[in-house]
Amino acid sequence: MYLPSDIILTDFCPLSITTPLTQEKSIEYLIQLITRYICAHTPSEKPSAVERSVRESVEYFAVSPEHIHSRELYALTLTDNQSSPSKKLHNEGFYCIDNFPYEMSVRVRMEENARLAERILNRLYHQQQTPPETLIHVTSSGYSAPSPAQRFLANKGWTETVVSHIYHLGCYAAFPAVRAAAGALHTSLALPTHRGDKRVDILHTEYFSLHLNPTAREPEDIIAFTLFGDGFIKYSVVPGTEYTPENGGLRLIAMHEQLLPASADAMTWDIDTHSFALHLSKSVPTQIRDHCLDFTHHLCAKACIDLASQKDTMAYAIHTGGPKILDFIEEQLHLPAKALRHSRELLFDRGNMSSAACPHLWDRLIRDQDIAKGTLVLSLGFGPGLTMAGMIFEKV
Amino acid sequence: MYLPSDIILTDFCPLSITTPLTQEKSIEYLIQLITRYICAHTPSEKPSAVERSVRESVEYFAVSPEHIHSRELYALTLTDNQSSPSKKLHNEGFYCIDNFPYEMSVRVRMEENARLAERILNRLYHQQQTPPETLIHVTSSGYSAPSPAQRFLANKGWTETVVSHIYHLGCYAAFPAVRAAAGALHTSLALPTHRGDKRVDILHTEYFSLHLNPTAREPEDIIAFTLFGDGFIKYSVVPGTEYTPENGGLRLIAMHEQLLPASADAMTWDIDTHSFALHLSKSVPTQIRDHCLDFTHHLCAKACIDLASQKDTMAYAIHTGGPKILDFIEEQLHLPAKALRHSRELLFDRGNMSSAACPHLWDRLIRDQDIAKGTLVLSLGFGPGLTMAGMIFEKV
Numbered sequence: 001m002y003l004p005s006d007i008i009l010t011d012f013c014p015l016s017i018t019t020p021l022t023q024e025k026s027i028e029y030l031i032q033l034i035t036r037y038i039c040a041h042t043p044s045e046k047p048s049a050v051e052r053s054v055r056e057s058v059e060y061f062a063v064s065p066e067h068i069h070s071r072e073l074y075a076l077t078l079t080d081n082q083s084s085p086s087k088k089l090h091n092e093g094f095y096c097i098d099n100f101p102y103e104m105s106v107r108v109r110m111e112e113n114a115r116l117a118e119r120i121l122n123r124l125y126h127q128q129q130t131p132p133e134t135l136i137h138v139t140s141s142g143y144s145a146p147s148p149a150q151r152f153l154a155n156k157g158w159t160e161t162v163v164s165h166i167y168h169l170g171c172y173a174a175f176p177a178v179r180a181a182a183g184a185l186h187t188s189l190a191l192p193t194h195r196g197d198k199r200v201d202i203l204h205t206e207y208f209s210l211h212l213n214p215t216a217r218e219p220e221d222i223i224a225f226t227l228f229g230d231g232f233i234k235y236s237v238v239p240g241t242e243y244t245p246e247n248g249g250l251r252l253i254a255m256h257e258q259l260l261p262a263s264a265d266a267m268t269w270d271i272d273t274h275s276f277a278l279h280l281s282k283s284v285p286t287q288i289r290d291h292c293l294d295f296t297h298h299l300c301a302k303a304c305i306d307l308a309s310q311k312d313t314m315a316y317a318i319h320t321g322g323p324k325i326l327d328f329i330e331e332q333l334h335l336p337a338k339a340l341r342h343s344r345e346l347l348f349d350r351g352n353m354s355s356a357a358c359p360h361l362w363d364r365l366i367r368d369q370d371i372a373k374g375t376l377v378l379s380l381g382f383g384p385g386l387t388m389a390g391m392i393f394e395k396v
Numbered sequence: 397m398y399l400p401s402d403i404i405l406t407d408f409c410p411l412s413i414t415t416p417l418t419q420e421k422s423i424e425y426l427i428q429l430i431t432r433y434i435c436a437h438t439p440s441e442k443p444s445a446v447e448r449s450v451r452e453s454v455e456y457f458a459v460s461p462e463h464i465h466s467r468e469l470y471a472l473t474l475t476d477n478q479s480s481p482s483k484k485l486h487n488e489g490f491y492c493i494d495n496f497p498y499e500m501s502v503r504v505r506m507e508e509n510a511r512l513a514e515r516i517l518n519r520l521y522h523q524q525q526t527p528p529e530t531l532i533h534v535t536s537s538g539y540s541a542p543s544p545a546q547r548f549l550a551n552k553g554w555t556e557t558v559v560s561h562i563y564h565l566g567c568y569a570a571f572p573a574v575r576a577a578a579g580a581l582h583t584s585l586a587l588p589t590h591r592g593d594k595r596v597d598i599l600h601t602e603y604f605s606l607h608l609n610p611t612a613r614e615p616e617d618i619i620a621f622t623l624f625g626d627g628f629i630k631y632s633v634v635p636g637t638e639y640t641p642e643n644g645g646l647r648l649i650a651m652h653e654q655l656l657p658a659s660a661d662a663m664t665w666d667i668d669t670h671s672f673a674l675h676l677s678k679s680v681p682t683q684i685r686d687h688c689l690d691f692t693h694h695l696c697a698k699a700c701i702d703l704a705s706q707k708d709t710m711a712y713a714i715h716t717g718g719p720k721i722l723d724f725i726e727e728q729l730h731l732p733a734k735a736l737r738h739s740r741e742l743l744f745d746r747g748n749m750s751s752a753a754c755p756h757l758w759d760r761l762i763r764d765q766d767i768a769k770g771t772l773v774l775s776l777g778f779g780p781g782l783t784m785a786g787m788i789f790e791k792v
Binding site for chain 2: 268
């Protein structure tokens with residue numbers, strides 16, 4: 001009972017659905033939203049004084065424009081002067097500053113989440129004729145049954161495509177998704193009379209801006225609302241026999257996943273009445289720092305890699321959790337300068353795109369001409385649990 | 397690239413966490429809850445007249461005690477005289493009739509859902525020393541991050557167990573769960589330096605009673621609230637080399653899954669402000685009727701089974717979707733009398749336990765001495781999409 005595995009990630013389609021907002025602009029936006037909320041609820045306070053104090057606090061805790069230049073925040077892209085009652089709910093941005101839906105119910109957000117995911121599926125598959133045998137939809141921003149993936153496939157007539165969901169796992173969810181894709185391909189070859197599947201497609205839609213809640217304004221909320229951005233990307237996982245080398249890809253070599261001890265409350269993501277609610281503790285970066293080296297050794301051992309002697313020749317796709325996390329990883333793994341350049345660039349360009357971040361990095365590594373085929377890639381992700389997940393790939 | 401598959405489902409632990417309520421009692425309970433709600437909101441109406449009209453409607457649409465004898469409804473098992481403010485939220489039943497939380501927020505329900513799942517995990521693994529390599533938690537009744545599975549594993553010190561979730565798929569979710577388990581086992585054998593995994597555990601916690609919402613009282617709501625029951629079960633998926641034949645099991649032979657056309661709105665399950673909300677259309681049974689034969693032929697073809705000539709020797713685990721669905725399946729597949737006895741008995745004993753129903757049936761087939769080892773088993777499930785899912789097993 002042994003199967004020589006040959007599973008390749010390829011054909012990445014990163015998707016941009018709106019013009020990213022600069023960090024300065026989104027910070028200003030947050031200041032205005034919080035100020036208006038406070039003024040509406042404590043009319044006795046002087047608006048200019050409220051704004052001054054909000055500005056001070058937000059600017060102190062916000063992730064600096066030095067680290068993040070811009071983020072895609074789809075729900076916010078309807079600005080003041082564009083807003084009109086008729087447009088507001090019509091897919092050109094969900095929120096407008098003059099009429100911000102502080103009390104919008106979670107149900108309405110779920111509907112919007114599903115609508116956007118289905119629209120993205122329609123756009124991505126518009127010209128495609130061949131269905132994947134499996135479609136995996138990864139998201140932590142909303143759940144419906146039937147899911148947008150199911151509705152899309154039924155409408156498209158692709159009724160034999162098997163739907164899988166990777167829901168509510170947060171930032172590290174790309175790793176379980178690739179694991180599920182590999183599992184589907186291996187199983188399709190293993191069951192006696194089943195055809196070997198040709199393609200699993202994975203779609204990430206992380207619509208974080210939908211859950212912006214300016215009534216939450218603790219330091220951790222301000223960090224979260226200035227760190228995360230929306231992220232959308234699709235790619236395919238194929239057996240080697242179906243791979244087109246000109247398209248570029250990453251062959252899966254090894255994977256590892258682990259829960260960190262005594263860290264469950266450090267990062268939570270819960271369904272609340274009005275939106276999903278994020279809690280991020282300050283301890284997250286240090287907990288990752290304290291475990292990343294051991295974890296990486298475990299992962300490398302599974303791929304027969306000696307980190308110390310091979311790290312200078314490897315490439316890196318480390319989740320864009322935040323500037324501090326990247327600094328700690330670089331330091332703990334004693335990585336060469338610029339090893340994390342793709343992570344830092346992606347964080348700068350788009351913020352933390354949750355589960356969509358690692359696939360964006362994988363795509364950038366494949367397209368980076370300075371990284372030769374044959375290069376080994378170490379990819380790490382972190383999420384609620386705390387969970388640390390990682391994979392070793394070979395660029396092919 | 398070929399792997400002789402030998403994946404076996406075994407070691408089923410069905411779990412009962414409270415005394416099932418008789419159908420008569422739960423129907424009476426529903427009548428009282430709806431009546432009190434209406435009376436509280438339209439004080440001008442005469443309570444006795446309201447109750448009479450509610451009773452008439454509920455008794456007309458409710459699933460009859462002839463088909464369902466009792467259901468486990470954990471959230472309701474705190475009765476009037478047991479209730480006290482201090483007990484109410486302390487794990488002895490979540491709702492009491494005199495102080496029913498019509499307006500309880502979805503967040504509080506999510507917390508209760510996670511609490512129960514974690515308590516069940518602790519109970520089930522209390523004496524177990526060996527962790528599974530993968531733990532798959534299947535539920536459609538609530539989502540938290542970290543999940544109860546992650547919190548349990550971290551507390552238990554089983555930090556290397558990989559967690560997967562099958563969330564929000566509804567009644568057919570056992571099939572994706574088994575597919576994911578098979579995928580994990582196959583992949584563990586396929587990656588070059590990975591150990592072959594020994595065991596994947598699957599846990600279903602379907603806490604439907606948590607979402608009882610007596611403010612919804614359309615005929616479809618009454619059907620749903622008198623059809624579904626809570627369901628809890630754990631089992632293992634192992635490679636043949638790890639299987640203990642005395643324990644009994646089912647070997648996976650083939651699987652198939654398909655979306656039914658133009659059926660997306662027939663069954664929906666959505667996150668609402670106060671609870672998750674079910675919509676069931678009357679057309680569900682007929683849509684299943686119209687597609688089940690074709691679907692079964694497809695599935696049987698994958699296992700090289702000729703349904704017509706083999707059906708009399710096979711055993712059946714058809715999801716307990718409701719009395720009508722079972723009648724239609726029996727009729728369309730021309731099944732022999734009593735072929736669906738396990739489905740009818742389980743429906744009678746416990747109602748529709750959503751994703752936990754098929755595993756309960758698999759367990760009953762394994763324990764049924766009248767079904768010999770070597771017997772082929774056809775199992776079908778139905779859920780949002782509409783999705784039809786099925787597997788062929790061999791009793792081993």
